[in-house]
Amino acid sequence: MGLEKTWRWFGDKDRVTLADLKQMGIEGVVTALHHIPNGEVWPVEEIRKVKGQIEHFDMRWSVVESLPVSEGIKTHNADYPRLIESYKQSIRNLGECGIDRVCYNFMPVLDWARTDLHYKLKSGGEVMFFDFPTFVAFDAFILNREGAEKDYPPEIVKKAAQKAQQMSDEEKEKLAYNIIVVTQGFINGAVDSSALDFKQAFLDLIDHYKEIDHTQLRKHLSLFLRDVIPVAEEAGVKLCIHPDDPPFSVLGLPRIVSTQDDLEWICNQVDSISNGLTFCTGSLSVNRRNDLSGIVKKLGSRIHFTHLRNNVFLPDGCFHESGHIEGDVDLFPIMKALLEEQQSRKERGREDIRIPVRPDHGIKMLADYEDDANPGYPLIGRLKGLAELTGLELGIERMLAEK
Template structure:
């Protein structure tokens, strides 16, 4: 039994139409109501408008990615009760419309981070790159966050100084804009690109976490899970938290969804199957590539959505993305463990036994250079990845059938 093949679609403004997704063999669409401001209720009418459009093209709205968790919920600001109430109502409305999987994350201020959105591979393709010393240069010397140098290893700080000395003012400004605005703008980032002094606004968001360490942020996540999972369960929705990207502290902010232990802790916060995981091999492999199959074996029963992609790890905590089946991730072992989990669910009679999967990010290739797309979301590169993953999946399924497992 194959995974459900899905594709992230950014709505009517996406360069790809729903009709084109259908031509590609996509079964399920992964999207969100990007036009609804963070913290506001998603109306039934708006949900149904998107759902009907997807179904009119022979697919289903498989996953909401994402229903954003407002910063006020993460910090438990005075407005948190209203934001929680709105989140709960959005879940009820999604359940009423037949949506069964919702992704969210609990990363403070900044979602995924890269320092180079156009890293050139020897093949001529382009991927996204995270250079740790360059990021520290951004944090300590461009953003000028107070005390930033103390949050990173001494050798990395020294290299960050060298990076900074070699940058022009234009390069430094571009780096800051890419990190704060470009990579975040299409995923409900906290800072609008039209903000005049966007770095100052960004620093103010970071400052709200001054008294929130790892343990306190964990407690806030636990409180959020307790508040929304019973509502999601009643609405027939599985919640799936996305791991931190990268899975280690940045900007002095805690990260709490980065390791096998973190995932086990999250699952333990509520016994409902609705309290689950968005298993992203790209994010988790940066520090725990050898533990990915162990993660599946430990929390596989709570995995509700799959992001499959790969990385190349470099010295000094640097890495770059690298397609889907080649890299640090043993994709064969991971997919085999996930397919075995899927079979166990079917045998147990679970209605949610079939897991949706999407090729996460991809190498910019061929006609991708002529197309407009959000960072990390090329057409050809992702379609190549989907085909590679589907081929590997078919071979593993055949092997499992023949071995009786």
């Protein structure tokens, strides 16, 4: 039994249809109710509608990605009681409809960050790039966030200042819009294009975390888990937190899902199989101290969902995505550890032996240039990645079987 092949689908507006996914050999669809505002209950009838669309093509709604955690839950503000009850009811409704995996994240304000959405590879393909000095230029010299220069290494701030001086006003505005709006808009981001002053709205959200440090945000995550995991257990749902992307502090905000220690701490807050992890090689690998296959071996029983892709690492904390097999991340021991974990579940008699895996961000290539896909989600580039990952998986399965 191989890993469950899944694909992120953005609903009826997605140019890749469910019929396309069926032709591609996809077994499970990863999607969400993108039209439901953050903090509102996901109604049973809306869940069943999407589930029915997927099952019409003999696929399953494998994972919810994501059921957004509102900023009011992360900051534990006065609206927390209402927001947490809505979240718990959405979990109950998903369980009632037979949806048993929910991916979420606890990243403050900014879900994920890239500074260049169209970085050209030598092959001619395009990927996304994170240039640390450019991001600091955005934070300290475009947003002009108070105290930003103190939150980064001096040598990076110096390079950031030079980059900001070289940028035109138009380039600065485009960089800010891409980071705040474009990369977040299709994932229920905190600030959308309707904001009259999107930069000020973003700064206002960051300001909510002035008194929340690493320890306090951990406390808020622990409170969240203690509230929702019993509900998830009762509903037959497994929650799986997504790592921080990138896995280090930006914008002066705390990061608490970046290391193996963080992941172990999360699993220990509520000792339940419903309190699990989304294992993302693209995010976790950026922290070069993380031993990815070691994380699978140590915490594999709590991995309920997997994102696989690759990166190329550059000086100054910079990196760019590089598809799925090629890059600085060795996928072989990671895939091997995942398959061994799945086999171990089977031998131990666990009912939930399946591990959904999806090809994460892909290289924009060929006819992808004719399409207007969400950043990081080209059709052909991800399909290439799925084929590569499937080949790697089959080779390892054969090797393990012969042993």
